[in-house]
Amino acid sequence: MNQRNIVLMGTPSLLQPSSPIECFDRALIELINELKFMKEQKGGVGIAAPQIGENKRIIFFGFEKNIRYPNEEPIPFTTLVNPEYEVLSNTLIPGWEGCLSVPNLRGLVDRYQKIRYWGYDEKGVRIERIAENFHARVIQHEVDHLDGILFPFKVKNLANFGFETALIERGYSIHG
Numbered sequence: 001m002n003q004r005n006i007v008l009m010g011t012p013s014l015l016q017p018s019s020p021i022e023c024f025d026r027a028l029i030e031l032i033n034e035l036k037f038m039k040e041q042k043g044g045v046g047i048a049a050p051q052i053g054e055n056k057r058i059i060f061f062g063f064e065k066n067i068r069y070p071n072e073e074p075i076p077f078t079t080l081v082n083p084e085y086e087v088l089s090n091t092l093i094p095g096w097e098g099c100l101s102v103p104n105l106r107g108l109v110d111r112y113q114k115i116r117y118w119g120y121d122e123k124g125v126r127i128e129r130i131a132e133n134f135h136a137r138v139i140q141h142e143v144d145h146l147d148g149i150l151f152p153f154k155v156k157n158l159a160n161f162g163f164e165t166a167l168i169e170r171g172y173s174i175h176g
């Protein structure tokens with residue numbers, strides 16, 4: 001396994017759109033394994049391939065219990081290749097987000113409350129689900145990475161963007 005680091009905001013490659021996967025081969029499985037390893041090592045709820053330096057349309061997400069978001073319902077561990085979604089409810093919900101590429105910071109971001117998403121697992125088997133609330137938020141955040149969009153770009157009021165420790169002192173519940 002290659003030694004990888006999380007690519008941090010400010011790196012130009014995070015702003016580039018990622019390419020679709022066309023071949024479900026051994027190299028894809030190895031890349032997905034590296035993505036899973038890095039997500040678990042860093043304790044994220046989700047990760048996108050550009051965050052480990054591969055501008056390819058692959059995301060991995062899911063958790064039983066996550067220390068970064070302790071009050072959220074579990075999401076099944078899922079690999080999605082070439083993920084897409086459609087919006088099922090135009091209701092936008094604000095929520096505090098973080099990102100492994102933007103360490104120690106959180107921002108308040110609006111996301112669609114309900115979506116249908118689909119994609120393929122590492123063997124090319126189609127996965128399709130309906131997701132709401134935090135689950136829907138995670139998918140929207142990760143797919144944004146594949147289009148070169150980071151959550152701070154979507155913080156409407158920069159008064160609602162800052163360091164986790166300072167936000168907690170200000171009385172914000174970043175885990176709400």
Ligand code: NI
Nearest residue numbers: 098099100101
């Ligand atoms: Ni992220």
